[in-house]
Amino acid sequence: MREIIIIGSGPAGFTAAIYAARAGLQPLLLASSVEAGGDLMNTTEVENFPGFPEGIKGPELMMKLQEQAERFGTEVLLDDVTAVHLEGDVKTVETGYSGTFEARAVIFATGSAYRKLGLPDEERLSGRGVSWCATCDGFFFKAKTIAVVGGGDSAMEEATFLTRFAEKVYVVHRKDSLRASKIMQERAFTNEKIEFVWNAEVIGISGESAVESLSLRDTVTGETRELPVQGLFVAIGNDPRVHLVHGQLDLTVAGTIAVAGRSSKTNLEGVFAAGDVIDPHYRQAVTAAASGTVAALDAEEYLASLDQAAEALALVQAS
Ligand SMILES: Cc1cc2nc3c(=O)[nH]c(=O)nc-3n(C[C@H](O)[C@H](O)[C@H](O)COP(=O)(O)OP(=O)(O)OC[C@H]3O[C@@H](n4cnc5c(N)ncnc54)[C@H](O)[C@@H]3O)c2cc1C
Numbered sequence: 527m528r529e530i531i532i533i534g535s536g537p538a539g540f541t542a543a544i545y546a547a548r549a550g551l552q553p554l555l556l557a558s559s560v561e562a563g564g565d566l567m568n569t570t571e572v573e574n575f576p577g578f579p580e581g582i583k584g585p586e587l588m589m590k591l592q593e594q595a596e597r598f599g600t601e602v603l604l605d606d607v608t609a610v611h612l613e614g615d616v617k618t619v620e621t622g623y624s625g626t627f628e629a630r631a632v633i634f635a636t637g638s639a640y641r642k643l644g645l646p647d648e649e650r651l652s653g654r655g656v657s658w659c660a661t662c663d664g665f666f667f668k669a670k671t672i673a674v675v676g677g678g679d680s681a682m683e684e685a686t687f688l689t690r691f692a693e694k695v696y697v698v699h700r701k702d703s704l705r706a707s708k709i710m711q712e713r714a715f716t717n718e719k720i721e722f723v724w725n726a727e728v729i730g731i732s733g734e735s736a737v738e739s740l741s742l743r744d745t746v747t748g749e750t751r752e753l754p755v756q757g758l759f760v761a762i763g764n765d766p767r768v769h770l771v772h773g774q775l776d777l778t779v780a781g782t783i784a785v786a787g788r789s790s791k792t793n794l795e796g797v798f799a800a801g802d803v804i805d806p807h808y809r810q811a812v813t814a815a816a817s818g819t820v821a822a823l824d825a826e827e828y829l830a831s832l833d834q835a836a837e838a839l840a841l842v843q844a845s
Contacts, residue, residue: 530630530829532546532553533556533770534801539555539564541818542822545819552599553599554627555602568653569662574811612771612797638809659809661687672755673698673753678761679707685720685759696722696723737757768803771783782805782806790804
């Protein structure tokens with residue numbers, strides 16, 4: 527049986543692994559078969575992760591985190607977790623190809639997925655004008671004309687934030703009114719750089735090597751038109767990857783795994799969670815990494831308490 531299994535290979539998972547490995551717990555990290563490395567594998571330049579003054583490519587940063595985790599004895603398997611059984615002292619983790627593993631503690635660091643528009647060129651132009659994160663990429667759109675798709679609070683927040691950089695921000699929304707809270711709406715309505723495009727859905731993204739324009743369809747009349755922009759921020763929601771733990775771990779109203787206060791402790795003993803899967807708000811690489819640290823320290827403490835309890839019991843039995 528393993529001491530600890532970490533599920534997920536983003537900044538949260540690898541940072542948890544670095545700490546757990548340095549504590550001598552020889553963690554097994556299940557990294558996923560096709561999505562190993564997490565969200566940052568989909569981005570080019572990461573300019574806000576501390577320690578890299580010149581910036582670093584997302585995949586390179588993830589390779590470095592993996593190397594660092596392996597250097598201290600983390601075993602990394604490129605496999606998908608298909609089921610987990612989390613009740614009781616022994617947790618079992620089933621994988622697609624490598625069989626079933628047992629551990630005394632498990633850390634979930636499975637991240638979350640930005641909802642996509644599902645358009646053919648969305649992936650191709652990701653990191654080339656298409657983005658899901660204004661905090662991450664807003665800086666690259668200085669003096670540009672861009673569009674934000676969505677009508678909720680996060681779309682308004684992204685649009686308002688992006689006016690710090692962009693010359694003009696279109697908010698494209700399928701309806702003629704917003705879902706966003708009154709205060710967020712007001713902020714966007716009074717911002718001179720924001721223009722609303724109502725009753726419109728994006729049906730195409732054009733551009734050879736970067737976004738050049740969007741094809742919009744009027745949801746009332748069906749008419750189509752081109753909107754020239756250099757960037758598209760998709761802000762239509764986010765889904766924490768929690769399907770494995772439904773019915774076992776408590777979730778928040780936002781759909782993230784519920785943890786106690788600032789800790790990583792879930793409702794089950796020995797089960798911890800870290801990174802974007804517990805974070806409905808900040809969702810940054812460095813906050814995920816910090817959260818991975820918390821999970822590893824919580825898990826270490828839990829395992830030490832189990833050892834101490836076992837030692838105390840052995841002493842009682844021996845006396
Ligand atoms: C395009 C893009 C650009 C970004 N740019 C920046 C940036 O510049 N700066 C910044 O700070 N943040 C950026 N972010 C946000 C940042 O990537 C995330 O906040 C961060 O990656 C979250 O880390 P995480 O470890 O919680 O989850 P993730 O990075 O999402 O990693 C989760 C991991 O869990 C794995 N997993 C899920 N389910 C299973 C399973 N069943 N079995 C095995 N593995 C599983 C996934 O495959 C993945 O490897 C960006 C995000 C995107 C999408």
